[in-house]
Amino acid sequence: MRLTTLVILIGTLVASAAAFAHSGVANPAVLQRMEAMKQIGDQMKVLGSMAKGQVAFDAGAAQAAVDAIAAQAAQVPDLFREPVTDPKSEALPSIWESYGDFTLKAEALQVAANAQISAERDLAPTVAALGAACKACHSHYKD
Template identity: 35%
Template sequence: MRILAATAIAAFTFLPLAATADDAIKDAIEARHGFYKMLAMNMGTLAGMAKGEVLYDEASASRAAANIEALTHYDLPSLFIEGSASGQAEDSAAKPDIWTNMDDFKAKFAGLVEAASGASEAVKGGQDKVGPVVGKLGAACKACHDSYREKS
């Protein structure tokens, strides 16, 4: 009887910890999705201008690039917590390789930070200025996706 009671107490004691860990994983994935959605929206503005599908507007281009610059000041790798990989957590496209190659993953994010640096100024002066910025940003995104994102 004591063993059963001790087991029940232990189970109920650790249950909130499990819920908290699950909540942390869900929150981290949701935050990652938000980060990438904001990145995609701003990249879409720039890519549309670079392709000529959206009329070039210097203020809009600079604002979109500045938003990307601001996003890269967030510590995105900190949202890749243990247990949030594809196959471990719902709605995650993060390959498990992230956790075995965290230094490389962080280096690839640093590549995005570098590509975004100065982008808000670099897109000024005409539509022809946007394409090279989009190219640098896109290459940085692709470098990470190729290694660490499941194909959907």
């Protein structure tokens, strides 16, 4: 359960930081990327609050959250295709220097989000897999 707690904490911190980072973004492409990441973070909060027992497990809400993450993850390669920047962006230049690896990491997030959550026992491994996929990308490509 420790890994799940760590993953939830990371997801919450990322989502909180994203909310502050969006103010003052001038480049519309960067803002669109940031909004997509925020939406993923928001869905991780839904899953995390269930995993921590802060809210009751709801299979429908959990499945909707992973489905939304999968949909956003599918958009990530296109959102980052062009190396546009903004002073508020946390995207590192290494995204475009290693774009193939970056897209593989986005695909790994999408695969992790293709999980089926029909019972509470499905939640922890799904949250752990999603958190690991997020961390794998952020550790290389996010400032």
